[in-house]
Amino acid sequence: MIKKIAVINDLSGFGKCSLTAAIPVISALKVQACPMPTSVLSNQTCYSSFYIKELTEEMPLIAAKWLELGFEFDGIYSGFLSEEKQADEVIRVVELFKKKNTLFILDPVMGDENAPYENYTEGLRNKMLYLASKADIVLPNVTELCLLSGLSPLSFTKSDKTDKTDEITAAAQDFSQKSGADVIVTGVNTIEEGRKFINNIIVSGNTIKTVKKEKLKGGYSGTGDIMSSIVSAMAVRGFSIETAVKTAADFIYRAVEDTAKYDININDGVNFEKFLGSLTNL
Numbered sequence: 001m002i003k004k005i006a007v008i009n010d011l012s013g014f015g016k017c018s019l020t021a022a023i024p025v026i027s028a029l030k031v032q033a034c035p036m037p038t039s040v041l042s043n044q045t046c047y048s049s050f051y052i053k054e055l056t057e058e059m060p061l062i063a064a065k066w067l068e069l070g071f072e073f074d075g076i077y078s079g080f081l082s083e084e085k086q087a088d089e090v091i092r093v094v095e096l097f098k099k100k101n102t103l104f105i106l107d108p109v110m111g112d113e114n115a116p117y118e119n120y121t122e123g124l125r126n127k128m129l130y131l132a133s134k135a136d137i138v139l140p141n142v143t144e145l146c147l148l149s150g151l152s153p154l155s156f157t158k159s160d161k162t163d164k165t166d167e168i169t170a171a172a173q174d175f176s177q178k179s180g181a182d183v184i185v186t187g188v189n190t191i192e193e194g195r196k197f198i199n200n201i202i203v204s205g206n207t208i209k210t211v212k213k214e215k216l217k218g219g220y221s222g223t224g225d226i227m228s229s230i231v232s233a234m235a236v237r238g239f240s241i242e243t244a245v246k247t248a249a250d251f252i253y254r255a256v257e258d259t260a261k262y263d264i265n266i267n268d269g270v271n272f273e274k275f276l277g278s279l280t281n282l
Contacts, residue, residue: 002030002031002032003030003031003032003074003075003233003236003237004031004032004034004071004072004073004074004075005026005031005032005033005034005073005074005075005076005077005232005233005236006034006036006066006073006075006076006077006093006097007019007022007023007026007033007034007035007036007077007079007229007232008035008036008038008059008076008077008078008079008081008090008093009022009035009036009037009038009077009078009079009080009225010037010038010039010040010041010079010080010082011035011037011039011040011041012041012042012043012044013041013042013043014042014043014044014047014267014268015043015044015046015047015221015222015267015268015269016221016222016268016269016270016272017044017221017222017225017269018044018079018080018222018225019035019037020222021222021225021226021229021269021272022035022077022079022225022228022229023035024272024273024276025226025229025230025233025272025276025279026229026232026233028276028277028279028280029230029233029234029237029279029280029282030233030237030280030282031074031075031232031233031236031237034071034073036059036062036063036093037055037058038054038055038056038059038080038081038082038086039052039053039054039055039056039082040052040053040055041053043267044221044222044267046221046267047267052082054082054083056082056083056085056086056089059086059089059093060089060092063089063092063093063096063097066097067096067097071097072097072099072102073097073102074101074102074103074236075102075103075104075105075232075233075235075236076093076094076097076098076102076103076104076105077104077105077107077228077229077232078090078093078104078105078106078107078131079107079109079225079228080107080109081109081124082119083119083124084121084123084124084127087124087127087128087131088127090131091127091130091131091134094131094134098134103136103137103232103235103236104131104134104135104136104137105135105136105137105138105139105228105231105232105235106128106131106132106135106137106138106139106181107138107139107140107224107225107228108128108131108132108138108139108140108144108147108148109144109224110124110125110128110143110144110147110148111141111143111144111147111153112141112143112144113143114143114153114154114157115143115153116143116147116153120147125147125148128148129148129179132148132175132179132181133179133180133181135179135181136181136182136235137181137182137183137184137231137232137235137241138175138179138181138182138183138184139183139184139186139224139227139228139231140183140185140186141185141186141187141224142156142168142185142187142188145168145171145172145175145183145185146171148175149171149174149175151171155167155171156168156171163190163191165188165190165199165201168185168188168201169185169201169203169208172185172201172203173203173208176203176204176205182202182203182204182205182241183202183203184200184201184202184203184231184241184245185200185201185203186200186224186227187200187224188200188201189215190212195214196214196215197212197213197214197215198212198213198214198215198249199211199212200212200227200245200249202241202242202245204241209242211242211245211246211249213249213250213252213253214253216253216256216257216260217260218256218259218260218266219266220256220259220266220268220269220270221266221267221268221269221270222269222270222272223252223255223256223270226248226251226252226255226270226272227245227248227249227252230244230247230248230251230279231244231245231248234247234282239282247279247282251272251275251278251279252270252272254275254278255270255271255272255274255275256270258270258271258274258275259271
C-alpha cells in the first residue's frame, strides 16, 4: 500500500517552497501527499510584495471531512504557520489523526539568519513547543533551535575563527530530551581549512550524527522544505533518519549546484525538478 502523509503548509504560486516543493518531492518518493493548505499566496513572502489569502477558518472543516470519511495517515508533516490559530488547528489534527504508528514531523518555521520572522510571537513559540512534545521528528534551523530553547537568536553567531557546533549540539540534545523527539538541526555553517560546509546535526536519543556537505553560493528559497519533505516521506517508509538526511542533503546539493549555473533570483528557488528521478529509485 502507498503510504500517506497529511502535509500542512501554505501554497505559494512562485518560490518553489512549502506545498509547491513538498507535493512533488513526497510523490517522487512513492508516498501520497495529502495537503491541508494553511494559506494561498501569489508568491512566497521574500519577494518585494505578495498577495495572501489565509485559510485558517477552512482548516477545521477539512479536518472534519477527513474524519467523517475515515481517512487515516502514516505521517503528519507540519510546516509554515502564519498565526497562533493555525497552530491550534495543527494541534487538533495531531489529536484527531496521530495513531500509534503515525509519525508526526514538525518543521517549526519561526525564523532564520539570527532573527525571528515578522509573524513570530511568544504565543506561537509556546504552541510550537507543545507540538514538539507530540512530534517524532523536529527539524529546526539554528535560529529556530534558539527560539525553542529560550535562547537569543544571536546565541550561536560565529566568526570565521569561532565554531559553535559543540554548543549547538548541546542545545539540540537538551531540546531532544525535553521534547522527547528526534531533532535534526539544519543549516549549521562551519569552516574547515578555509572551506565552508553546511552540517545537519541529528540527535536521536543518546546518538549524535552529522551529515556534512560543502556549502555552495546562494541561499535559495525552499531548500528547508525539500529537506523536511524528504525526511518525512522516507521516515514513514521506514528509512533511518540518517539515511533520509543524507538523501536530502545530496539532493539539495545537486539542485543548488545546477541552479547556481544560471542567473536565477534566490527567491525563485532551486531547479529540483531535474533531480526528482533520483528519488523515485529509492
